[in-house]
Amino acid sequence: MSESSRSVRLLLIGLGNVGRRVLELLVQKRAVLSERFGLSLILVGAADSSGAAVQSAGLDAQEIVRLKTTGLGVAEYAGAGRPGSTALEVVETVSADILLEAAPANLKDGQPGLACIATALDRGMHVVTADKAPLVLAYPSLQNLAQEHNVQLRFSATVGGGLPAVNIGRRDLGPATIERLEGILNLTTNYILTRMAEGQSYTEALAQAQAAGHAETDPRLDVDGWDAASKLVILAHSVLGYPATLEDVEREGITHLTGDKLRQAAAAGNCIKPVASAEKEGDNYRLRVGPIALPTEHPLAMLGAEQMGIVYHTDINGQIAASVVEETPLPTAAAMLRDVVEILELHSARFML
C-alpha cells in the first residue's frame, strides 16, 4: 500500500447479496485502490438484521464474510459486535466519511435505508446507495439535504447494477434532450422470460434466478414490475429532470405470460422482453413498465437471460445503447465502489485548489 494513502472511513448497512460482495471487494481491491487512487478504505461499522459491529481502527471485512457464510450475523464479530443494535444507531453514533447503504428495498416507507441516508447526510457523510426505495420515495429532499451539507449522494448501483445507466444519462447526455429511453432494468423478469421462451416453467426459472442472487427477497417486487418501475422513477428524477412517483408509472407484470405465448412471438420474429420506457410528451414523460414484443434487431431484444440494458434516444448525441452481462450481484457491488472512488476523486480535486 502506498505510504501516502488517504484513509477514508466507511459504514456499511445491509449484508445481503450486495453488501457481502462489497466486503469481498474491499479485500480484493485494496492494492488497486491504493495504487490507482491513493485510497485506503477502512470499514469502521457494519450492520445487518442481527445487530452491528463497530471498530474505529477498522473491521476485518473477510471475518464478516466468514461470519455471514456460516449463517451468523455481524453482531457475533468478536470484540466489536453489538447484538441488537440497529443500522440507524450505527449511523447516528459512529463517525465516518461515507455511508454505504445496501439494505433491502422497502417501497412501503423506505426504511431502514431512508432514515440512515438522511441521518448520514445530515451528519456530513457522503452516501452511496444500492437501495432504491429511499430515492423512489424521497429523491428531491435527499438531494437537497446533500447539497445543504456539501456532500454527495450517489446511486449508480440502483439502476442496472454494473451498467452505468444513470451515469451515462446524467453526465454524458447532460446537454442533450432525451426524447425516449427504453430499458431492460430488471434482471429477474428478463431471466424468467428468456428461460420460459427456451422451455422452462415460470417456477423453475424464478427459482434459478433466486439461486443466482438476482431476485428480490419478495419476488412480487420483480414479477409485478415494482422493481423496474422504481428504477424508472430514479432515472426520471436523476436523468430526465422529471420528478415522477411510482403512481406515475403504467405498470404491467409478467405472470400472465405463458411459454406458448413467448414462443408464438418468437415464431413471428419478435421477442417478448420486460421493458421500462419513458417517452417525452410535451414537457412531461410517459412512463411505462411491462412486457413488449420487440423486433429481433432491437438492441434490447438481443439481451440474454443475465443481461440488462438501456437505450437513450437523444436529439444531439445520436441513439446510445448500453448493456451489461451480470451473472452475480458482484457488478452491483462494484458500482457502489466506483461511486465511492468518484466521490473521493471529486473531493480530492477540490482539495487541490
Place this chain on the structure above:
Amino acid sequence: MSESSRSVRLLLIGLGNVGRRVLELLVQKRAVLSERFGLSLILVGAADSSGAAVQSAGLDAQEIVRLKTTGLGVAEYAGAGRPGSTALEVVETVSADILLEAAPANLKDGQPGLACIATALDRGMHVVTADKAPLVLAYPSLQNLAQEHNVQLRFSATVGGGLPAVNIGRRDLGPATIERLEGILNLTTNYILTRMAEGQSYTEALAQAQAAGHAETDPRLDVDGWDAASKLVILAHSVLGYPATLEDVEREGITHLTGDKLRQAAAAGNCIKPVASAEKEGDNYRLRVGPIALPTEHPLAMLGAEQMGIVYHTDINGQIAASVVEETPLPTAAAMLRDVVEILELHSARFML
C-alpha cells in the same frame, strides 16, 4: 437566459464537419445550457485555414456557419476577421477559458492541434479536443501540463464520437481491471464493410461515407486502420493506464477484402467487422486493429453501417457493451459540448467549497 448565468469564453479552432456543428450547438443549446447549468458560452475567437475571427464581446456562431456554408472562411467575418492569422496566434493572444480543438488529425506531427493545446494549457485554459493526433503523440506530457496548471484536458469526442467510450472506461470502471476491450471505433470502415456485404462496391461505399461526413479527409487514415489505431492508443493511455504508441498496434487495413469474402463469411454465420482490441497479457496489453469474423450474436456484429461500439470485459463489473447510432458528425460535436459542461460543473463544485 438566466440572469445569474456564468459567462465562459471559448476559442474554437477547426471549422470542418465537427467544428461547424459545434457552432450550431452553441446556438441550438443556448437556452438549455443556461437553464440546466447556469452557463452562458461566449465564442471569443475562431480559426480555420483562411485565418481567424476574434471578438471579445462574442462572435455570432450562426454568422460563421453562414460564411462556411457559402464557401467562405472565418477570416471574412465582418469587423472581426483576421485573414492569414493562424490558430496558434489566436490561442497565444486571445484570453479565454476553454479551447475547443477540432482541427483535422495530423498523425505526422500533431500540428496545428498539438501546439494549440499545449499553449492553451500553458496559459491556464481548459482544453476540449476532438482531434486525436495530439493525444496519440503526446498524451502523457499534455496531461502533465494540464495538471501543472490545474486545468482539465477532456477528449471524450475522440473515441466513438457521441459514444461515451472513454468516459465509461475511465469513470465507471475505475476500480475494475479490464481484461479485454473490443471496439468498432472507426465508422467509415464499418460503413464500407457493411455496405459491401450488402452488394455495394468499395468505391461506392467510401464515397457515401465521405458524403455523410464520416470519413477522414485522407481516406487512408480510415481504411488502413490508422484512425482506429489512434483511438486504441488513446484508450490505452486514458482507460487502461498503458502508455502505448501507434507502433505498438498490430494494424491491418480493409482494402484487400472483397464483397465475395464478406458474403462468404455471412453465409457461414459470421460477420466481418473492423475491430480494435486490447487484450491483457501480464502487465501489458496486446493491441490490434483489423477485420475480424465475429459470430452474429457478438455485440459488435449487430452494429449497422452508421454505428460504433465498444465492449469492456472486466473482472468485477461484468461485461459492459455500449454503442451509438451516428448518422452525422453532430454527436461528436455534442461530445465536445458535454466535456465543456463537465469541466465547468467540476469547477463550480470546487467553487462551492
